[in-house]
Amino acid sequence: MSNVVWQPDPARIAASNMQRLLQQVQADGRPEIIDYPSLWHWSVTEPESFWQRVAGFCGVEFATPAERALASGSAMPEARWFHGATLNFAEHLLRFRDDHPALIFRDETGARSLLTYAELHDEVARVAAGLRELGIQPGDRVAAFLPNRPETVIAMLAAASLGAIFSSCSPDFGAQGVLDRFGQIEPKVLFAATGYRYNGRQLSCMERIGSLQGALPSLQRTVLVGDADAAGSLTATVPYSDFGTPSERIDFAHLPFDHPLYILFSSGTTGVPKCIVHGAGGTLLQHLKELVLHTDLRREDRILYVTTCGWMMWNWLVSGLAVGATVVLYDGAPMYPRRDALFRVLEEEAVTVFGTSARYLAAVEKAGVEPGRDFDLAQLRTLLSTGSPLLPEQFDWVYGHVKADLQLASISGGTDIVSCFALGSPLLPVRRGELQCRGLGMAVDVFDEQGQPVRQTKGELICTRPFPSMPVGFWNDPDGSKYRAAYFERFAGIWCHGDFAELTEHDGLIIHGRSDATLNPGGVRIGTAEIYRQVEKVDEVVDCLVIGQDFRGDVRVVLFVVLRQGSELDEEVISRIRGVIRANATPRHVPAKILAVTDLPRTVSNKISEIAVRDVVHGRPVANTEALLNPEVLEQFRDRPELRS
Secondary structure (H helix, E strand, O other), X not given: OOOEXXXXXXXXXXXXXXXXXXXXXXHOOOOXXXXXXXXXXXXXXXXHHHHHHHHHHOOOOOOEOOOEEEOOOOOOXXXXXXXXXXXXXXXXXXXXXXXXXXXXXXXXXXXXXXXXXXXXXXXXXXXXXXXXXXXXXXXXXXXXXXXXXXXXXXXXXXXXHHOOEEEEEOOOOOHHHHHHHHXXXXXXXXXXXXXXXXXXEEEEOXXXXXXXXXXXXXXXXXXXXXXXXXXXXXXXXXXXXXXXXOOOOOOOOOEEOOOEEEEEXXXXXXXXXXXXXXXXXXXXXXXXXXXXXXXXXXXXXXXXXXXXXXXXXXXXXHHHHHHOOEEEEEEOOOOOOOOOHHHHHHHHOOOOEEEEEHXXXXXXXXXXXXXXXXXXXXXXXXXXXXXXOOOXXXXXXXXXXXXXXXXXXXXXXXXXXXXXXXXXXXXXXXXXXXXXXXXXXXXXXXEXXXXXXXXXXXXXXXXXXXXXXXXOEEOOOOOOHHHHHHHOOOEOOEEEEEEEEEEOOOOOEEEEEEHHHOEOHHHOOEOHXXXXXXXXXXXXXXXXXXXXXXXXXXXXXXXXXXXXXXXXXXXXXHHHHHHHHHHHOXXXXXXXXXXXXOOOOEEOXXXXXXXXXXXXXXXXXOOOHHHEOOHHHHHXXXXXHHHHO
């Protein structure tokens, strides 16, 4: 029971979807499957049986049944799932057509709107008709340059209903950042917001839309969401409200299981973003497994994940419609106009499953927010966190200041698989600082430098067997060489994800940071999260970033800190930071240099970019500043005299 901070009660376990699945498997002749570890072992050793079971349990309906669940054996990346099967992704997300709330929209101004499942169906039918009138066919690309609004969901479902491939960027991308992405995939239709609000400011997108139109010759039509009179001199545009023809029917295209559904993009911090193609069937099956089984999502639930349309968590969140749950979309700054604004939304909408980032939880803690005291969170059952490792101290804060009876599930995966490698389970306790478990059907392990599995030791997070949400491939990669190079070159035939991780004695997982950001002082690998979790304890520090600087034939640790307003990085604070790190980690973790900055560079998915800072410090060009939300802050790291000695 070491480090257990929450334990599900027997009634909650018994009522969970995962327990029902386990009991079904037992009843079908597998009495030895009695708990989560044995269920996971079965899921990765008999993947065909497992994924067939998940498809049936979660209500996946094939228009044409599969010849077999795993067609090409167990080799990666050649494995193909549910060969011969056909389905439609949008049809599953629109399987309900009633007055149950489907989408609730909230923004930072307090605005609210609601669409029922019946209304959502009719809106998708209208927009799908508009796309069909333009001649959109299976495989054509439909792009969205939109905030996290109902129109974005509708555009995606309309495109998917026809078998078109959907791709999205949030409106905080610069014009070149959007072009770096959409320019590669050549969309025929662009849904674009005339403007958006963030942190109290109204921001226009019109200049960027004009630039995109001029740079994307493939575009046939731009559908403007927002101010209908804003089009001005733009060509081939139509207001969203005028697009399409009202219809009561959607003609869903039934296509192969691995027919492309989404194109997602890598962060682009090391070059032009990779265009990662995800299939409809694999995305649907994996998301249903994670939502229904791991998150225990049900029709009566309301799920809110703080995300933009440029992050894969948006795609994951929207799949909650396939469960019939109510998806709550939030757009805007989560701490505007009040630092506790988002918790007010949780209370008012009776949210049961709330997802956010570790950075947001750290920010509200530093701001002194007391959600459990100030808001009625009785309905909140599960809190999900991703984006960066959730530090042990943040577990303490959640259970002490948000809610004591709550499943806190730190989850980890990525754009590469549009899902998770490790996440939560309603059958397991929550342990401080750990992700609860490896995902069902995900043969996750940790390898050392020699490619040997290790336990309770840091190493590379890998996956040894195929899974349905592996990418179909990369766009414009006809021989698959870029795809194989991205994941399968480090360990032949094994997916290497690029995370520095550790399997615990309880079979949980700890993520220590990205492998390409690990530090190597004296040849010892140190994960950045190991330092972050200590600096988090220093009250004066609100954010930080650590890199390894090549110096005199070795690597030294350099820590940059953003200080609370009114605080100063004096010798006392520096000494305290070093003392906390030395006392709770090792002397090798202690930074050689600690320097103050006013902000940290962040990617468009709001992750700090250690690689960009490392390049600037070493005098190397940053490969793609368009991938950053705030590239101007890099100047604070350039040519620092403190780093020359």
